[in-house]
Amino acid sequence: MNKKNLMTLADIAKLANVSTSTASRALRNNPVIKQATRDLVQGLAKEHNFKVNVTASKLRTQKTNTIAVVVMLERKSGQVISDPFLMEILGTIADELTKFGYDMLLTTTKTATHDWYSYYYESKRADGLIIIGQGEHDQRVESLASTKLPFVVWGTEIHENSYTTIGSDNRKGGFLAVQHLIQQGCKRIAFLGDINHNEVEQRWLGYQDALKEANLPIEHGLQIKTDFTSNDGYSKLRDHLLIEDQGIDGIFAVSDAIALGASKYLFEQKIEVPQKIAIIGFDDIAMSEFCSPSLSTIKQNTAAGGRLLVKILLNKINQQPVKSQLLDVEVVQRQSSRR
Amino acid sequence: MNKKNLMTLADIAKLANVSTSTASRALRNNPVIKQATRDLVQGLAKEHNFKVNVTASKLRTQKTNTIAVVVMLERKSGQVISDPFLMEILGTIADELTKFGYDMLLTTTKTATHDWYSYYYESKRADGLIIIGQGEHDQRVESLASTKLPFVVWGTEIHENSYTTIGSDNRKGGFLAVQHLIQQGCKRIAFLGDINHNEVEQRWLGYQDALKEANLPIEHGLQIKTDFTSNDGYSKLRDHLLIEDQGIDGIFAVSDAIALGASKYLFEQKIEVPQKIAIIGFDDIAMSEFCSPSLSTIKQNTAAGGRLLVKILLNKINQQPVKSQLLDVEVVQRQSSRR
DNA sequence: GATATTAATGCAATCGATTGCAAGTTGTTT
DNA sequence: AAACAACTTGCAATCGATTGCATTAATATC
Known part of the structure; x- marks a missing residue:
């Protein structure tokens, strides 16, 4: 003893x-x-x-049996994560990792060190890294690609083969969302989102795909840069989309949070949803079903996503070849777009 | 090298x-x-x-500089955490820990081991433990009290001196919520929540306090056991509160998620909120402001809570005396109760 | 100049588990 | 009975940083 x-x-x-x-x-x-x-x-x-004593064991075996998870938060747009989407995927990852006997180290980008390779790998804190959300073309992720640190990113494939990403088929999601609105009779559809985010950019491309397919014009005045918060959804709609002038009849918001903010403004203005303006979001967070009117959205399969992230990363750690993957998405039609 | x-x-x-x-x-x-x-x-x-190499360092110094955070999830009521409240407090804790140079190990109770003392302390994974949510009188927490593992619990003080808890003043919150409804003219106020949760029990006591103070009867038929989900809020209202018969004119839901579920049912039934029935929740999650009508609620100070949890735990680890603490709460009045 | 102090540095043990290699046992074969 | 194979087990080094104690170098004191 x-x-x-x-x-x-x-x-x-x-x-x-x-x-x-x-x-x-x-x-x-x-x-x-x-x-x-x-x-x-x-x-x-x-x-x-x-x-x-796992510490002694780690030292001797040179394996930490720990995976670090980094949640990329917007440094500017506010302190807390409001997006329930993150929590859902985080929960899955946590459970999946414990299933494989790994511990999970969690950090947000807010206060943490920036040199992930040094901090996690060189100092032997973790065997690998899961990064959630690429944010706005982040340089740190890019530079990890040249290190020995095994990592996977939740997001969108950008540079072929540069690193491995798992994510929803965002372009298809954007396409389906807008196609759906068009099917409901919308002709002038606004886009709320910040295309500096890789994932949002894809959704935006999908938005354009759908408009083109329907031979509808792509109007730049209807595309409003919006942060991932309800707050911004609300105020951008108020400040930049002069509803009457522009005569929009549909809104595609790149997250449910944004969509809810927009809905609030419409409600306040007594603009009928979906009769006057139909609206659809993205994510399918738990709340979406429970607002009034309930929110149509593009459902991301977070459970599958979390499981895949873990599986791919562990494969990578074990030197097995892996490749980026897209998860399928689907339209969930609710009241906000049913007319 | x-x-x-x-x-x-x-x-x-x-x-x-x-x-x-x-x-x-x-x-x-x-x-x-x-x-x-x-x-x-x-x-x-x-x-x-x-x-x-932190592993070597840990071995030699016998300090891990790591804190484990356990999120207590309901095993029965569903797989994912829908409550954004958790994410908010988790984010604060993460940031606060990194500020003090600690790493954060995250687990949920779903798959994880049950013997936290062995897993985290004996095997030297962490120096201390933060437990979020006592859940339904959990035995595991109780039994930790007799070990050497330093830990703090987010929740409610139960057995004097048995262990340290940080949490909102739930009783006061419940009181304020119901007092507020009464001030708005409500006379028959329903309670939605599961009093097997320690925190909810406190809120329920506050509910009774307010009724007593106003000389209103405490009717057991108006108190409905409800899980922490929107889904259950919705269905319990539908199945157990026969609106017309009972003639309720106010609802106090112990979480915003529940309140939103209930609202949805009222909306579907075309029961006017707040005119016919006023409703108030608990937590002040981000969404509450953005539903229609926006949801009145009791605001918990999650940021302060997270910071305090970390501070108290670190003090405890450093052998300093600590004691349980209550955080103040306040009413946030929005449309769902303004009449 | 000799001794007492103080300032810097190094030696070697230590934290606790893992593992290559050697050694000891037992059993099999001819 | 000798020779060899197959099992079991132990010795001792190792992972990399930290730290009590001893030692050397530098400075002060008489």
Whole structure:
């Protein structure tokens, strides 16, 4: 027993009358050790509630069995993450990692160090990295690609082969959203989102695809740069889209949060949704079903996404070849666009 | 340089022509080392981008500089966390911990081990534990109290001195919410929540306090056990509160998520909010401001809560005396209760 | 100039588990 | 009975940084 009277492997070994090497192997069920010895050691370990000191183990094996997850937050647009979408995917990742015996280290970009390679890999905090949200063309992610740190990004594939990304088929999502609005009879559809985000850019391309397909004009005046918050959805609609003048009849917001903000403004202005203006969001967060009118949206499969992120990263850590993947999306029609 | 050609302290020492002991002290700015030597070593470290191996450091110092955060999820009521409230407090904790140089290990209760003391403390994964949400009188938390693991709980103080909790003044919150409804003219106010949760129980006591103060009867038929989801808020209202029969004119929901679910049902039934029924929630999640009608609620100060959790835990780790604390709450009046 | 102080640095043990290699046992084959 | 193979186990080094104690160098004191 050491000073803090926590059992150590040596203690167990002594109790079992074997060497620490044998004890170690026995505990890990190494078949080279006689079954009887294994049983003995494992029994003693359980009896004395012995737990391997993972720190010592990490040092010796040079594996941390830990994955770091970085959530990219907007530094400017506000302190907290309001987007429930993040929480959902985070929850899945956490559960999936524990399933594979990995611990999960969580950081946001707000206060954390910027040199992820040094901080996590060189200093041996984690075996790999999951980055959620590429944000606005972030340089840090780009520069990781040249290091030995295995990592995966939730987002959109940008530079072929530069690094591995998992994400929804954003372009298709944008397309489906707008196609849906057009099917509901919309002719002049506004776009709310910030195309400096890679994912949003894709959704925006999808928006254009759908307009082109329907032979509708692409009007730049209807495309409003909007942050990922309800607040901005609200105020951009108020300040930049002069509803009457522009005569828009549909809104595609690149997140449900934005869409809810926009809805609020429409409600206040007593503009009927969906009769006068139909609206659709993106994400399918839990709240969307419960606002009034309920919000149509593009559903992202967060559970599948979280699982895939983990799987791909672990494969990468084990030197297996991996490639970027797109997850399918689908339209969820609710009241805000049904007419 | 070792095999993986990462710099090690010994390498730096060699470059600087000093012993590893000196190098170590120099790096950590130990004043016993001559300033010139310190500069030399630190310069070389920076130049060669050397980072201490935290694993080795942890092993030697017996400190992990890591805090584990456990998010208690309902195992039954569904897989994902829909409550944005959790994400907000989690974000604050993450940022606050990095500020103090700690890493944050995140787990949910869904898949994780149950013996937190063994898993985190005995195996040296973390120096302390933050538990978010006591859930339904959980036994695991209770049993931690007798171990050496320093931990803090977000929730409500239950057994005096048994362990340290930080949380909102839930009883006052419940009181304020219902008092507010009464001031708006409500006489028969329903309660939606599951009082098996410690926090909810407090809010429920506050509900009763307010009714008593106003000399209104406490009707058990108006108190409906409801899970922390919009879904359940919706269906419990539909199935158990026969609006016309009971003639309720106010609803206090113990979370905004529940309140939104309830609102949806009222909206569908074309029951006017707040004229016919006023409604108030709890939490003040970001969405509450953006539904229609916007949701009145009791605001919890998550930022202060997160900061306090970290501060108290670190104090505890440093053997300083700490005590449980209540955070103040306030009414945020919006459309759902303004009449 | 000799000794007492103080300032800097180095030696070597330590944290606890893992593992290559050697050594000891037991069993098999001829 | 010798020779060899197959099992089991132990020795001792290792992972990389930290730190108590000893030692050397520099400065002060008489």
